[in-house]
Amino acid sequence: MEFEELKAQINTERMIDSLQKLIETPSVVGYGKEITPMLVDFAISHNLLYTMDRRRTIYLTITGLDPSHTICFGAHLDTIGMVVRSITEEGWLDVRNLGGVNFHSLEGENVTIHTRENGNYTGTVICKSHSVHVFDDARSRERDFAEMAVVLDEDVNSPEEVAELGIEPGDLISVDPRFVRTKAGYIKSRHIDDKACVAALLEAVSVMQEAGLQPACDVMLAFPINEEIGQGGRFVPENVDAYIALDIGLVGGLQHGSEKKVTIGAADRISPYDWDLTTKIRSIAKENQIDAVLDIYYRYASDATAAMNGGANITAATFGMGTMSSHGYERTHIDGIVNTAALALACMLEIDGDALDPQFG
Structure with a gap:
């Protein structure tokens, strides 16, 4: 089967439906109890082996034509959010950020507070000078975690009343997505x-299985829940030769990305990605007429970078759909997600042991 025909088998409606379900399932940094079962269900329905490490990263394994080499495709499940720091005298929640939260974007957003024993509560993110009719500095006050709070959708007016709900410091806070x-x-x-990349990766696997194909090497799919704090790929199983992080590309400024294309990252704020593996991915995109662009990233690092920082003996690369307003109310295009799924599929089928073994010169 020609790859163009295989690419046409990407089921856009199934993929976007999966994306919406993933996005609307809370999974703030460190909180995987609601979303991890979705990956388990996928593994069971596709007859894939699934395991979990002590960092609560779930792995799905696909047997390849060459079991002597393993390539890991990582796409993180966690999202930026907040954690309860303390309770104010008014019964508001003081918060700290989890990951690179942009509070200018977050102000006025609805959130869900996950307690350890009493379920979930809802609330709203506010600046402590929340009204232009009341506060002289409502427009000028800094929007940072120390100046922000969460107001609960409950009749509480003191720390004691909040405590009675079972809300306490350390509870995690998810931000409503508004899909x-x-x-x-x-x-x-x-x-x-990074849930668009998760959906793209799952669709690539579905298409490959439905076509009765195997990847060139063993494939491991990794879904960390702590990428947004730089820890997602820091542990890599010893049998992995290469780690390809599927994560968003960037749009705007000096970036070359587009919402309708898949961006292949050549370097990020920490280091360049592996020259040979990145060149191979770029060649795969060109040969298969996948709309892709090469780019470098300014304030960005992926799980593949984290894997290298963690000391893993791997080659590293990254790609993903171009995305506007990263870490805010984001936007991408279905074409970019399809191109990402297509590139993931092509890489699984074409990156073999020869491409993964290091070469001299």
């Missing part, structure tokens, strides 16, 4: 980073 699909094919939502 929208437009007629022109744009996806607008929080948490496109």
